[in-house]
Amino acid sequence: MKARASTGRTIAAHAVLLAYTLIALFPVFVIVINSFKSRKAIFADPLGLPLPGSFDLVGYRTVLHQGDFFLYFQNSLIVTVASLFCVLLFGAMAAFALSEYRFRGNTLMGLYLALGIMIPIRLGTVAILEMMVASGLVNTLTALILVYTAQGLPLAIFILAEFMKSVSDDLKNAGRIDGLSEYRIFFSLVLPLVRPAMATVAVFTMIPIWNDLWFPLILAPAEDTKTVTLGAQVFIGQFVTNWNAVLAALSLAIVPVLVLYLIFSRQLIRGITAGAVK
Amino acid sequence: MGALELRGVTKNFGKTEVIKGVDLTVNAGEFCVFVGPSGCGKSTLLRMIAGLEDTTGGDILLDGRRVNDLAPARRELAMVFQTYALYPHLSVRDNMGLALKQAGASRSEITAATDRAAAMLELEPLMDRRPAELSGGQRQRVAIGRAIVRRPKLFLFDEPLSNLDAALRVATRIEIARLHRELKTTMIYVTHDQIEAMTLAHRIVVMRQGRIEQVGSPMELYNNPANTFVAGFIGSPQMNFLDATALGLAPGRVGIRPEHLTISRGTGEIPATVSHIEKLGGETLVYARHPQHGMLTVRLFGEHDYSVDETVHLTLHRERMFEFDPAGKRRT
Numbered sequence: 001m002k003a004r005a006s007t008g009r010t011i012a013a014h015a016v017l018l019a020y021t022l023i024a025l026f027p028v029f030v031i032v033i034n035s036f037k038s039r040k041a042i043f044a045d046p047l048g049l050p051l052p053g054s055f056d057l058v059g060y061r062t063v064l065h066q067g068d069f070f071l072y073f074q075n076s077l078i079v080t081v082a083s084l085f086c087v088l089l090f091g092a093m094a095a096f097a098l099s100e101y102r103f104r105g106n107t108l109m110g111l112y113l114a115l116g117i118m119i120p121i122r123l124g125t126v127a128i129l130e131m132m133v134a135s136g137l138v139n140t141l142t143a144l145i146l147v148y149t150a151q152g153l154p155l156a157i158f159i160l161a162e163f164m165k166s167v168s169d170d171l172k173n174a175g176r177i178d179g180l181s182e183y184r185i186f187f188s189l190v191l192p193l194v195r196p197a198m199a200t201v202a203v204f205t206m207i208p209i210w211n212d213l214w215f216p217l218i219l220a221p222a223e224d225t226k227t228v229t230l231g232a233q234v235f236i237g238q239f240v241t242n243w244n245a246v247l248a249a250l251s252l253a254i255v256p257v258l259v260l261y262l263i264f265s266r267q268l269i270r271g272i273t274a275g276a277v278k
Numbered sequence: 279m280g281a282l283e284l285r286g287v288t289k290n291f292g293k294t295e296v297i298k299g300v301d302l303t304v305n306a307g308e309f310c311v312f313v314g315p316s317g318c319g320k321s322t323l324l325r326m327i328a329g330l331e332d333t334t335g336g337d338i339l340l341d342g343r344r345v346n347d348l349a350p351a352r353r354e355l356a357m358v359f360q361t362y363a364l365y366p367h368l369s370v371r372d373n374m375g376l377a378l379k380q381a382g383a384s385r386s387e388i389t390a391a392t393d394r395a396a397a398m399l400e401l402e403p404l405m406d407r408r409p410a411e412l413s414g415g416q417r418q419r420v421a422i423g424r425a426i427v428r429r430p431k432l433f434l435f436d437e438p439l440s441n442l443d444a445a446l447r448v449a450t451r452i453e454i455a456r457l458h459r460e461l462k463t464t465m466i467y468v469t470h471d472q473i474e475a476m477t478l479a480h481r482i483v484v485m486r487q488g489r490i491e492q493v494g495s496p497m498e499l500y501n502n503p504a505n506t507f508v509a510g511f512i513g514s515p516q517m518n519f520l521d522a523t524a525l526g527l528a529p530g531r532v533g534i535r536p537e538h539l540t541i542s543r544g545t546g547e548i549p550a551t552v553s554h555i556e557k558l559g560g561e562t563l564v565y566a567r568h569p570q571h572g573m574l575t576v577r578l579f580g581e582h583d584y585s586v587d588e589t590v591h592l593t594l595h596r597e598r599m600f601e602f603d604p605a606g607k608r609r610t
Contacts, residue, residue: 170363170436173330178424179351179380192367 028254035059035247042243059244062235063252066245071224072231077256079141079227080209083148087205088198090149091156092164096186098157099164100172110161116154121147122214132219139222147215152205163197164190199267202260210257228253281306281464282327282432287336289322289488296322298488299336304466304481309458312468313475313511314485320468321436323485327466328357328434341431351380355432356425360440362417364409364424371405374424395426398457415446422457435467439474451477472512476500484508506606509533515563520548520571522601525594530603536563536577538598541584546591550574552584566590 033049034042041054048054063069098110121128128147129138137143167190175185191198216230232249235242261268282304289297296319304310312320325331327338329350337344345353356377364373374395375388383391396402399419409417418438425433435454439447455478458465469475475482476496484491484499484507492504496512503509509517513535520532525547540546541564550566553573564576564584574592584590601609 168361168363170359170361171365173325173328173350174357174359174363174424175365176330177328177350177355177357178377180376188367189365 031247032251032254035244035251037244039244042247056244059242059246059248060252062242062245063248066234068223069228069231069249069252072226072228073252073256075141075225076210076227076229076253079144079148080206080256080260082141082145083152083209084202084206086145086149087152087156088202091153091201092160092191092194092198093186094153094157095160095164096190099161110157114154114158116150117158121151125214125218129218137219139220139225141220141225143219144215144225144227147219148209148212152201152209156201156205159201160194160197163194167193196267199264202264203268206260207257210253281308281341282466283337283339283342284323284327285337285339287323287326287338288334289319289326289331290334296488297326297334300488300490302483302490302493304464306464307462309455309465309467309478309480310483311475311479311481312466312483312485313470313472314491315511316470317487318485319488320470320485324357324434324436324466324468327432328355329353351377353432354428354430355434356428356430357434357436358418358421358425358438360437362409362414362421362441364417364420366409369406369408370401370412370420370423373409373420374427377424377428391427391429392423395423398426398460399423399453414442415450418442418450419453422454426457426461430463433463433465435465437469438467439469439471447474454478473514476512482512484511503533503600504608506531506533506602509600509602509608515575515577517600518571518574519602520574520594524570527601528603528609530601530609531606532594533600533602534594534598536575538595539574539576540593540595541566541576541578542591542593543588544591546593548574548592548594550590550592552586552588552590554586555584557581564590566592568592 030046034046036050036057036059037048037054038056038058041048041050041056045054050056094113098106098113132138132143137146171189172185175189180189211229212227213229213233216225216227217233220226221230228249232246232253235245235249282302284300284302287297287300288295300323312323314320322331326333329345329348333346338346340353340355365376368376371392374392378388378391392405393402396405399422401416401419401423404412404416404420409420412420418441422438438454439450442450451474454467458478467474467478479496481493482496482499483493486507492499492508494502499508499512503512506519510519510533515536517533517535518539520534522528522530522532525532548568548571550568550571552564553567554565556563556565559581560579562578562580562582564578564582566574566576568574576592603609
């Protein structure tokens with residue numbers, strides 16, 4: 001009786017999840033199939049699969065020849081990976097300090113650092129732009145990396161501090177008695193134990209950075225600092241939009257994040273389900 | 279001069295005082311056990327000796343040298359934790375060798391030291407395993423091995439047996455006692471289990487609410503407790519406390535151990551009703567209720583039969599009873 005009830009529940013859960021997966025993946029699917037079709041075929045039958053008659057790589061050819069898409073990709077990758085590195089490193093360090101050391105204003109500092117979760121960084125765009133102009137960082141990738149690091153830190157600190165509290169005090173104390181420095185304790189004892197949480201934070205940090213159009217457009221719109229999302233905008237005109245090229249550029253933009261996601265995914269699942277599943 | 283000396287040591291967490299002035303000297307080569315109920319500050323005191331907690335006031339001296347401001351690694355001590363605290367990413371060999379490696383010892387020295395410790399604790403077949411591949415008892419032996427490798431001047435044990443099952447606890451207890459005989463190093467051992475304290479210690483320090491209640495050898499504490507707290511804490515089953523006025527003595531309480539009460543169906547000083555009986559084979563515990571004295575435990579050797587609700591008569595061995603004043607202090 002109980003077994004049957006849980007089978008029913010499993011089927012229901014799977015149905016809901018499958019439906020959600022279909023809804024979530026459908027736009028991606030439409031983009032990818034249309035990127036392999038000729039312009040005419042896209043408008044004639046947007047939902048049709050690329051068949052021998054409609055198959056066309058013109059979009060990819062345009063993307064690869066017009067504009068410097070390899071450079072855009074490189075820029076996006078540099079910005080994403082560098083920001084991710086900074087967010088994880090500094091986020092984890094701040095989280096360790098907040099969870100490990102008792103000092104005056106600890107709670108207040110934690111709240112201050114978590115405040116950024118609730119306040120969207122874009123509200124400060126004008127001030128950020130002024131700062132970047134003043135410091136001569138406009139049209140550099142550094143500007144983007146700095147902004148994205150600031151954007152990613154609050155959530156990273158919030159999540160990682162919780163996980164670091166769960167690392168055994170005895171283990172850290174054993175390290176101290178054995179003469180490990182606080183840095184060694186942090187890097188070789190604590191970080192490996194919070195790896196699932198790090199992966200979770202990495203994924204949640206990485207995707208908004210990769211997909212962002214706002215800050216590249218404002219802070220680094222120059223040709224040699226363009227990111228992929230900004231680069232794809234050249235094909236969207238006021239009067240004519242080169243749909244083949246836009247769809248091809250977007251399809252290509254999925255690949256690197258997908259690869260990064262696959263790298264983190266096993267750890268990610270452990271991070272999300274930690275505590276939820278016994 | 280002792281191996282360890284505490285002079286007026288205090289500790290505050292915020293506004294709460296957890297250690298309220300502790301003076302203690304531990305002699306070289308001594309096995310000293312801190313015992314007390316949970317929250318009495320014994321673990322905090324141990325962590326202060328290790329240097330893992332700051333000292334709010336007072337001095338901690340190791341071998342006559344003040345170490346208050348010395349980092350844990352430089353105090354030449356080793357600690358064994360309740361949760362083993364082995365480094366999960368290192369093999370047993372590397373776990374044991376890490377402290378020496380940090381101290382800059384050569385590879386051959388480290389191998390020699392770890393091999394010697396492994397031989398003492400019969401860890402040789404496990405040396406290349408990871409902590410995750412070991413059982414609880416094996417992990418605690420590795421943790422003890424890690425402590426031995428450093429050849430410390432002082433061993434600290436923080437409830438090392440609490441995570442082990444009963445059989446392993448006894449075996450590991452014997453092992454720790456044997457190690458102490460072989461190494462002859464000063465050891466400080468924290469536990470809430472008075473049996474561990476009684477069986478291991480040369481000297482027991484009984485603590486309550488951040489203060490030392492009494493210090494003495496196990497038999498001193500057993501035969502000569504300073505107050506009702508120590509009297510009740512040391513010895514199992516717990517000492518009986520009777521109303522002194524009801525026995526025709528000065529007001530206060532009278533303590534008598536369960537083995538110093540005799541029970542009889544015929545005559546005796548205190549009539550009581552049997553409310554429970556526990557037969558353990560070698561001994562029998564009879565719990566009897568008296569309207570004024572409350573529940574009294576009688577410990578009998580061998581097998582005895584009493585039925586619940588039966589009326590019995592208890593007699594005190596007057597020469598073995600302890601008199602306490604109303605504040606709980608022993609009357610002399």
